[in-house]
Amino acid sequence: MLTRTKPLDLGPLFETLAERGSPTVVRLSRPLELAPEAGTEWTIPQLAELVRETSAQLAAAGVAPGHRVAVHKRNHWDYALLAAAAVRIGAVPALISGHLGPVSLRSLLRRLEPALLVSDRYTLAFGSSGHGIRTLCLDGPALGAIDADSLRGGAVPPVHRRRHDEPLVIIHTSGTTGLPKLVVHSTSSLIRKLTAAETRALPILSVRREDTVASAVSFSHGRAVSWTISALWRMPRTALLLADSDPEQAGRLLRAHRPTVLEALPASYVRWQRMAAEPDSPFTDMRVFISTFDAMHPPTVRTFLTASRRRHPLWLQGWGQTETGPLTFRLLTRRAMAERDGRHPTTRDLGRPIPGRVGLRVVHPETFRPVRRGEPGVILARTPGRCLGYEGEQERWAAKASGRWFNTGDIGVRSRTGRLRLLDREVDMIPGLSCVELEDVLHERLPDVEEVVVLGTGREAGGHRPPLPVLVTRDGTLDPRHWQRAVHDLPPLAEPLLIGWDALPRTGTGKVRRHELRDRYLTGVAASGTGRWT
CATH class of the missing domain: 3.40.50.980 (Rossmann fold)
Known part of the structure; x- marks a missing residue:
């Protein structure tokens, strides 16, 4: 018998689901390369x-x-x-x-x-x-x-x-x-410690039998394996799998089978933001949005939550790494994303460690001694779902793993109540500033901007060169007056560089390859971060 009370074996997973009588219908945005003649609908x-x-x-x-x-x-x-x-x-x-x-x-x-x-x-x-x-x-x-x-x-x-x-x-x-x-x-690590927890019945967040769940991620990433197990184990009515983030192609499947639970790459959410704001938005029945891989900018989160006609839609923001799985989570609501008294909301508040499973430390990057609450440092994580190591690079793994602790290579701050605020990747850091915070503010103040990347610079012979903002706008232009109003109270920034969406180098998970942008536009300009834990 293949039946299990928990999905502990990836190999016969689908045979086990079939034995359980799963009624899920899987619908694809295009046929599989594995079965190109078999169409886009599967039981x-x-x-x-x-x-x-x-x-x-x-x-x-x-x-x-x-x-x-x-x-x-x-x-x-x-x-x-x-x-x-x-x-x-x-x-x-x-x-x-x-x-x-x-x-x-x-x-x-x-x-x-x-x-x-x-x-x-x-x-x-x-x-x-x-x-x-x-x-x-x-x-x-x-x-x-x-x-x-x-x-x-x-x-x-x-x-x-x-x-x-x-x-x-x-x-x-x-x-x-x-x-x-x-x-x-x-x-x-991947199934028993990370994925199995998602198969349990959790209030509000768990997949339900009547749900139409959708995934639009990098399917080469381990998250695709975890999602496949956890989402299908809950036996939803329909599962949508979107291979491409092109709004026209994705929109056809999403409008034909309106999702109630969606997990997508941050870059896909950004590309679909205009679609979410349209009168015939396919996201009107959404109850839970999920984002992993990278933090989202508040205007994008706000647009999707507004698109839902449900009374209390939620945005689940998870933070973690391939090596560790999820480490923290935060639930975002319309209220949390609303501006108050001129203050911008932030998605860089990553919430608290997953209770009972994850421990976090913020330490000094040189001494590795814990810093006081409110002071920035390198984030270390302890989790039962930590991977076995790096294939063919055990020395690199040894440099990041110390006993049960793993060096994430991220810079952050713990609040007095234990919440974690992300500042930057150590390799991308600017002393005294946060690239990602600057990017959030610019997104809020420049509605026509689709993507912002702030590239930090190190000390040169003549002093510090101001950080370089790289912008993607909807029509390829930016009114200089709008720019000046947006940055009037910010630290000094270089004049913005405008590029097209397709000119922004990305990884398979939609993250911007900042080092490629540096090589392209800041040749010979040193970064402030060491990159020791990349």
């Missing part, structure tokens, strides 16, 4: 059979228990299905974002030494081939790759059982500061 039993057949194809391609299987393809939910199929036969899937280019991919593959690389024709055509690794192409013939169709029809292997403390899946970090780290999670 749970159909998905269980797809995972079984895929595990047979991987076995036919030579994958055995303990092997690494790298997945590098276009963003879609089949990352999670491929992970389940690999885990089902005892392999360890390594999920690599299709946003990573050939050079970064080759570096990660050298660390992984996978038995098989799984990809698609689109990704292979743009330079993910030529690395000498046996490659399986999911959606048709490709030069130098095995056509997945040629491996159909083989015997389905039995479910392979592994210890809970053994490697289960490898996920890379966002890579905002350079080449991503490969994070190794086990069944214990």
Whole structure:
């Protein structure tokens, strides 16, 4: 029997859900590369059979228990299905974002030494081939790759059982500061300690049977695996999976099946902000919005909460890292996002540590002694869901892990009541200022701005150069008078640099690659942060 009281095994997950009689219908924004001819609507039993057949194809391609299987393809939910199929036969899937280019991919593959690389024709055509690794192409013939169709029809292997403390899946970090780290999670850390808690019935926040849940994230990230387990375990009526954040394409699915619970990348929320403000907004039935990966700007949160016609919609903001899972959470309401007495609300207040599970310390970056409440320092975290380490970079892991504590590399302040306020990544810090706070204020004061990135600068021979604001506006212009009014009471800033949305370099999780912007626009200008814990 595969039935469990908790979802503790990723491999047979969909078989277990089918046994439980899950009525969930999964609807996709476009067909899966894993099954390009099968359309965009799936039942749970159909998905269980797809995972079984895929595990047979991987076995036919030579994958055995303990092997690494790298997945590098276009963003879609089949990352999670491929992970389940690999885990089902005892392999360890390594999920690599299709946003990573050939050079970064080759570096990660050298660390992984996978038995098989799984990809698609689109990704292979743009330079993910030529690395000498046996490659399986999911959606048709490709030069130098095995056509997945040629491996159909083989015997389905039995479910392979592994210890809970053994490697289960490898996920890379966002890579905002350079080449991503490969994070190794086990069944214990990713599922038993992190994901299983989300499957419990929690007032207001838990997925309900009548819900239409939607996910629009980077499906190569570990959050996609956790979401797949926790959301489907609750057996909602409908699950929407959006592979692209393009407002027109996403809008079609969202309007056809209006969601009640939505988790999306911060960059996707920003792109959909105008859609949320329209009279026919698809977010009118929303009761819970969820954002992870990065903090949101208050005007964006306010727009979506206003779009809901429910009396008390909520925004759940989580903060954590790939290595640790969620560390804090905060519930945002319309009232919390309203301006009062000229003061701007903030989403940089991350709330408190998850009770009973997470411990936080704020320490001096040189001595690592705890600082007093109200003083900034580097944030250390203690959590039972911490990963096993970094694949091929144990020295780097040792520099960030000290006993049960993990160095997040973020700078923050604890209040007297224990709330955590995020200031910056240490590598991006400006002494005495907060880039992210400046970005929030500029967003509030410049409604036509879609994205703000403030790049800090270090000391030069002639003194400090003022931080550089990089702005994305709706029409590519900015009235100088509006800019002057917005910054009149702020610390000195350089004249803003205007660029287009597509010119802003991002990771697969939608985070801005600040180091690339620095290399592009601040060549030779040193940063203030050390970057020791990136």
